[in-house]
Amino acid sequence: MGDFIVTCLQAATPIWLAALAGMYAQRSGVIHLGLEGLMVSGAFVATATAIETGSIALALAAAIVVNLTLSLLFWLLITYFKANVMIVGLGLSLTAAGATGYALVVVFGSEAAVQSPIGLPQPLSGLTGPLAPLGDLSVLTFAAIALTWIAWWSIRRTRAGLKLSACGSDPFAARSAGVPVDRYRLAALQIGGFLCALAGTELSLAGVQSFSDNITQGRGYLAFAAVLLGNVAPIGVSVAALFFGFAAAFGIQSQLDFNGTLPPQFVLMLPYIVTIIAISITAVIKKRRGEQPTLILERTL
C-alpha cells in the first residue's frame, strides 16, 4: 500500500509541476499547449548538463535558463507578433520533441536513451520501517507540495495574484484598471517555464536517471487537462494531477494484478474519459449558473 502511494506520487509529480505552470499561464489568459515541449526540453537539458558536469544544481539551473528563454520567445510571439496562442503552443511542443530527439543523436550519438550518472536527491532515503517507501521520493515531489501552497497563497492572498487572475478573466477591464496585462502574462509564462523545467528534471533525473526520445509521452497534455479539470485553481489542479498519477500507477498495477483478464489499455483510458466527463459537467454547471463557458476566451482562429 505504501509502495502504491509512492508510485502514485512519483507518477504525479511531473504532471503536477507542469499543471501548476499551466495554471499560472491560464490565469493570466494564456492557453498553454506548450507545456509538453517545455517539459521535454527541461528533461533533455537537465540530463545533458548532469552528464557533462556531474552536478544536479547545474543541471536544474541549465534547464531553468533554457525554459525561461523558450517562455520568453513564446510570449514575444503571442504578444508582439500576434500569433495564435494555441498553434504556437502546439508548435513549441512539436519543435521541442523534434529538437531534443535530434540533439540526442547529435550530442550523444544515440537514438534510444542516455543514462545520467547522478539523480535527484531523495531527502527521506534514511527512513526505515513502515515509512521506508517514502525514501524513494525525490526532492521535487516535496517541492511540488510546497509550490502548491505558494501558488495558492500567491493567487488567493496577494494583490499581484488578483491582478494576474484579472488578466485572464477580463483583460479589457484589467487594462482599464491600469494592470499591465502583457507584463503579467510574461511573468506567468516565466513562472511556467521554471515549473516545467522542474517537471522535466523530475521526469528524467528522478528514478530512471535517463533521457529517452519522447520521454514525456503526452504528460504535458495531461497536465494541460489537469489545469482545466482542476478549474484553474491551485488546489484543484494539484488534485487533478494527483488523480492522473493515481490512474497511471493503477494502470501499472492492474497489468500485474489482472494480467490477461482486463486489457491494461482500458485502465489507461480512464483518466482521459474522466477528464472529458468532468469538463462536460463543469460546462453544464457553468451554463446553469449563466456563467461564460471556461475556454471560450479569445478563440480567433
Next chain:
Amino acid sequence: MKHLSRLEAARPVAVVAVSLLLALGIFGLSGYSVGEILNGAIEGSVGSAAAWTQTLRWAIPLLIIALGVGLTFQAGYFNVGAQGQMYVGAIGSLAVGLEWHDGPALVVVPSALAAGIALGMLWSLIPGILRTRLGADEVVTSLMMNFIAVLLLEWICTGPLKNRDGSGQAATTDMLSPTFRLSGGSGVSLTLLVICALLVVAAIMLHSRTRLGLEIRLVGRNPVMAQWMGIRASRVGLVVFGLSGAAAGLAGAVEVFGPAGSLRAGFSPQVGFMAVIVALVGAFGPVRMLLAALFFGGLRAATLYLPIVNDLPQAGLDMLNGMVAVWITVSALPAILARRSSRGPTPARTDKTPSESETVSAHG
C-alpha cells in the same frame, strides 16, 4: 486591400522558407553538410518516380484530413482530434474488411470505407456535441479522444485482431485480402488519386458554391452576428465536426486499404497534427491546402529518405515541422507593411487572424 491579401497569401511560403533556412542552419552548425542534405531531400521527395510516389503517398492522408480540419477551423472550432478520428476510421474499415473477407470487393470495399467514415464521424461528434450543446471545450475533449483512440488501437492490435501467425511482429493485425486493396504498398494508385481529386472538387464547391460554405465562414467570423442572421451556429458546428471526422476516418480507411493492408499500433503518429499545419499553411483554401499537402508530403518523404543517405536523424525534420507551426500564425509582417501602429491597447488574441482575413478577401 488587394495588395494586402496577396501578402497574406505569400506569408505561409515565407514562413516555410524561413523555417527551412533555420533548420538547415542548425543541421549545418551541428556538422552535417547542408549541400548533401538538400541533395538528399530533393532526391527523396521529387528526384525520381519512386520519390514522387513517396511524396504523394504521404500527401494523400494529409490532404484528406486537412480538408476536413480546415472546415472546423473556418467555423471557429479548434478540432485537434484528427489523429484519433483517423485511428478509429482505420479500425472500423479493417474490421469490416477482415470479417467479410470472402465478399465481392466491389461491395466490401465501399462498405468498409463507409464504416471508417462513420466511425471517424462518430468519434468527432462526441467533442462536437459536448462543445455545441454543453459548452465543453473542444480542444481538451478532442485531445483526450486522441489518447483514447491511441489506446484503443493498441488494444485492437494486441488483442482482438492481433495477427497470431506473425512471429516477432508485435502489435500488428492480420492482412487484408489483396483483392480489397486500393493500392499496392506504394500507397499511390489511380483510385486513390481520383478520390482525392473528387474531395478537392467537393471542397471547392462547398466553399464557394453552397449556402453551408458561407454559413461556416460567417459562424467562424462572428457567431453572434451569424445567429442574428438566422444561422443556427450550433448546427453548423455539428456539421463541421461531423465532416472533419468523416474526412479523418476516410483517411484512416484509405491508409488500411491502400499502403498498409493491416494495422500497427501507433501508425503514422504525427499525421493528425501535420494536417492541422497543412490546413493553416493552406489558409483553408482547398487548392492551397493541396499544394501545402504536397509540400509536407514531400518533406515527409525526405524525412524517411534522409536518414538512409546522410544519417540525419529523423527527429531533425520533425523539428522543422514544429518550427513551421510556431511561426505560421505570426501576423506582424502585414501589420508593419500596412503601417498599422502596434502600440496602444491591442489585445493579444482578439486580433485579425489568417482565417478572418482569408474570409474577408474571399468576399472581395
